Amino acid sequence: MLLILKAKLAAKAALVVAPLAVAAAGYGLPAIPADQVAVTTIAPGAFLHRLAGDFALNGRPVNAPRRAFRFTRPLTIMTYQVSAAAYDACVAAGACERRLFRAAASAEAPAVGVNWHDATAYATWFSSRTGARWRLPTDAEWAFAAGARFNDDAVLADDGSDSFSKRWLAKYEQESSRQAPADKAPRPAGAFGFNEHGVADIAGNVWEWTDTCFLRQALDASGEPTGERTVNCGVRVVEGEHRSYVTDFVRDARAGGCAVGVPPANLGFRLVRDDAGYLGAAVARARFHMRWI
Amino acid sequence: MFTRRTMMAAAALATLVAAVPALADDLAKLPREQVELVAPPFIHAHEQATKAGPKVLQFKMTIQEKELVIDNEGTKIHAMTFNGSVPGPLMVAHQGDYVELTLINPDTNMMAHNIDFHSATGGLGGGELTMVNPGEQVVLRWKADRAGVFVYHCAPGGSMIPWHVTSGMNGAVMVLPREGLKDDTGKPLHYDKAFYIGEQDFYVPRDENGKFKSYESAGDAYPDQAEVMRKLIPSHEVFNGKVGSLTGKNALTAKVGEQVLLVHSQANRDTRPHLIGGHGDFVWETGKFANRPEKDLETWFIRGGSAGAALYTFKQPGIYAYVNHNLIEAVELGATAHFKVEGTWNDDLMKQVSPPSPILSGAKTGALDAPAHKH
Numbered sequence: 001m002l003l004i005l006k007a008k009l010a011a012k013a014a015l016v017v018a019p020l021a022v023a024a025a026g027y028g029l030p031a032i033p034a035d036q037v038a039v040t041t042i043a044p045g046a047f048l049h050r051l052a053g054d055f056a057l058n059g060r061p062v063n064a065p066r067r068a069f070r071f072t073r074p075l076t077i078m079t080y081q082v083s084a085a086a087y088d089a090c091v092a093a094g095a096c097e098r099r100l101f102r103a104a105a106s107a108e109a110p111a112v113g114v115n116w117h118d119a120t121a122y123a124t125w126f127s128s129r130t131g132a133r134w135r136l137p138t139d140a141e142w143a144f145a146a147g148a149r150f151n152d153d154a155v156l157a158d159d160g161s162d163s164f165s166k167r168w169l170a171k172y173e174q175e176s177s178r179q180a181p182a183d184k185a186p187r188p189a190g191a192f193g194f195n196e197h198g199v200a201d202i203a204g205n206v207w208e209w210t211d212t213c214f215l216r217q218a219l220d221a222s223g224e225p226t227g228e229r230t231v232n233c234g235v236r237v238v239e240g241e242h243r244s245y246v247t248d249f250v251r252d253a254r255a256g257g258c259a260v261g262v263p264p265a266n267l268g269f270r271l272v273r274d275d276a277g278y279l280g281a282a283v284a285r286a287r288f289h290m291r292w293i
Numbered sequence: 294m295f296t297r298r299t300m301m302a303a304a305a306l307a308t309l310v311a312a313v314p315a316l317a318d319d320l321a322k323l324p325r326e327q328v329e330l331v332a333p334p335f336i337h338a339h340e341q342a343t344k345a346g347p348k349v350l351q352f353k354m355t356i357q358e359k360e361l362v363i364d365n366e367g368t369k370i371h372a373m374t375f376n377g378s379v380p381g382p383l384m385v386a387h388q389g390d391y392v393e394l395t396l397i398n399p400d401t402n403m404m405a406h407n408i409d410f411h412s413a414t415g416g417l418g419g420g421e422l423t424m425v426n427p428g429e430q431v432v433l434r435w436k437a438d439r440a441g442v443f444v445y446h447c448a449p450g451g452s453m454i455p456w457h458v459t460s461g462m463n464g465a466v467m468v469l470p471r472e473g474l475k476d477d478t479g480k481p482l483h484y485d486k487a488f489y490i491g492e493q494d495f496y497v498p499r500d501e502n503g504k505f506k507s508y509e510s511a512g513d514a515y516p517d518q519a520e521v522m523r524k525l526i527p528s529h530e531v532f533n534g535k536v537g538s539l540t541g542k543n544a545l546t547a548k549v550g551e552q553v554l555l556v557h558s559q560a561n562r563d564t565r566p567h568l569i570g571g572h573g574d575f576v577w578e579t580g581k582f583a584n585r586p587e588k589d590l591e592t593w594f595i596r597g598g599s600a601g602a603a604l605y606t607f608k609q610p611g612i613y614a615y616v617n618h619n620l621i622e623a624v625e626l627g628a629t630a631h632f633k634v635e636g637t638w639n640d641d642l643m644k645q646v647s648p649p650s651p652i653l654s655g656a657k658t659g660a661l662d663a664p665a666h667k668h
């Protein structure tokens with residue numbers, strides 16, 4: 001699965017790494033010192049997090065289980081979403097594809113109209129610009145950084161009393177009662193304020209790509225996974241005012257990234273920095289993914 | 294809040310629900326029949342009328358995302374297909390039967406898909422219950438409780454819906470009345486042959502020189518294709534997935550005196566089938582067999598998102614063109630099929646009284662007198 005896209009990304013990444021200094025210099029862009037990127041570091045800790053994906057019990061959809069997640073290292077995340085100007089520098093360097101709605105936003109507003117591949121390409125490019133390792137957060141990392149601004153997407157009215165349709169209707173009700181952001185135009189960085197960790201613009205009008213793939217898993221009566229799972233990495237978890245699942249090549253989810261109700265107004269992203277280095281990060285992520293299994 | 298306790302309660306209930314319905318027992322007693330699907334324009338073997346009781350018909354379709362050439366210039370698209378063909382195969386059942394479909398999305402595919410049957414009741418036509426990711430399969434059963442020809446299509450949500458449908462993910466179902474088709478007076482009708490013609494609008498982007506663009510993957514094509522789609526002008530309008538797929542060597546065949554049923558679907562866009570040189574003897578324009586067929590039609594209208602059926606007995610040998618009678622779409626965009634019909638010519642219906650020859654002068658023929666300056 002995803003072989004073509006993966007191969008393409010790899011090719012892109014390889015292209016980017018070598019001629020970077022030249023390209024950057026050509027556009028008058030000096031390398032960015034790592035300490036000049038506004039980041040927020042969140043102390044290690046644990047929290048309860050509802051997993052992303054579709055879960056079923058005896059074939060009936062149920063709310064995703066909540067799991068305890070423990071972060072043993074500090075989580076360093078960009079304080080602000082990646083700006084239009086920052087993203088366009090990657091485009092100018094030939095390492096990122098052009099985003100949608102280029103005229104709509106000011107350079108200081110977040111970059112929107114980007115898909116998961118764009119965000120991933122930016123992370124690769126930005127890593128080589130700064131000499132640090134940057135990547136998209138996982139869904140759980142994003143939620144940890146979002147703190148009190150994270151909105152649980154459990155279907156509250158679902159009491160399990162009907163095979164299928166009651167939950168479906170309740171979900172519809174819940175999703176369609178969401179308020180669309182009054183103004184969909186991206187606003188200057190910080191306009192939506194800071195959360196308790198000091199992270200800006202969480203759950204504003206720009207949704208953020210995460211690296212977490214769509215998951216489908218059957219649960220047994222005790223809530224433990226049973227049987228084979230499906231991981232569809234063609235669909236990634238997008239986080240914001242509510243959680244959404246968006247096909248990785250979609251740059252504009254407004255025509256229906258969610259099943260019903262209010263879709264994400266804009267698609268943007270921010271990155272986390274792996275201070276443990278490449279290998280450490282890979283190991284940490286592998287462990288991280290396996291923790292709840 | 295999601296606690297272990299509510300989970301257990303839900304589990305207990307679900308077990309109960311599964312055990313209770315008498316329906317399950319009744320269904321278990323019904324005969325089951327596995328049906329092997331056939332690629333259009335052909336239709337799997339089936340009875341036109343049946344005295345037997347309802348059955349559970351088991352169908353299996355594998356979703357295939359694949360490159361298809363859609364015209365004679367070699368234009369390629371990243372098609373999405375039910376079972377590998379555009380349109381997907383026609384599924385035939387009788388009213389009162391149960392259709393049980395196993396829908397397989399192999400892990401070689403890139404995208405999630407589902408199926409919405411216009412012939413089924415509830416659950417968004419089954420779309421809500423059939424979303425399968427690459428590497429998954431699902432089994433859906435629905436009751437064929439009304440007779441007619443109906444569209445099915447993929448409907449995976451939001452902008453993916455029109456994109457998947459116009460990438461080829463649609464087909465049709467034919468639910469026949471148990472006693473078979475009837476004419477406008479209630480007399481039984483019979484067909485010697487049946488063909489399924491799925492009409493498809495494609496929206497292929499062009500480059501700055503006006504040439505059709507090709508893309509590395511469906512995802513790469515999507516943004517440009519969405520732009521073309523929103524303008525509502527198809528680049529191709531074809532039968533059976535490709536310009537010329539039902540002409541020349543692939544023309545449909547019939548004999549004089551044969552009654553031919555033509556099922557025509559268009560999942561997305563209006564069309565107007567017309568048989569050049571023939572008619573629709575009996576036409577279910579909206580495709581639903583509880584309504585009386587119309588007679589002797591010249592052109593019939595298939596609403597986008599529906600299927601219709603026409604029965605015709607060929608009366609003359611020769612070539613017939615079966616077209617979308619928006620002739621720009623038929624000729625320029627591809628919506629043309631041909632029938633090769635064998636048999637004996639009937640002079641009573643048509644005769645060339647005098648072959649083309651120089652215009653005769655004289656009052657007898659009604660021609661004007663030759664101008665004086667001509668020799």
Ligand SMILES: [Cu+2]
Binds near residue numbers: 407449457
């Ligand atoms: Cu599909």
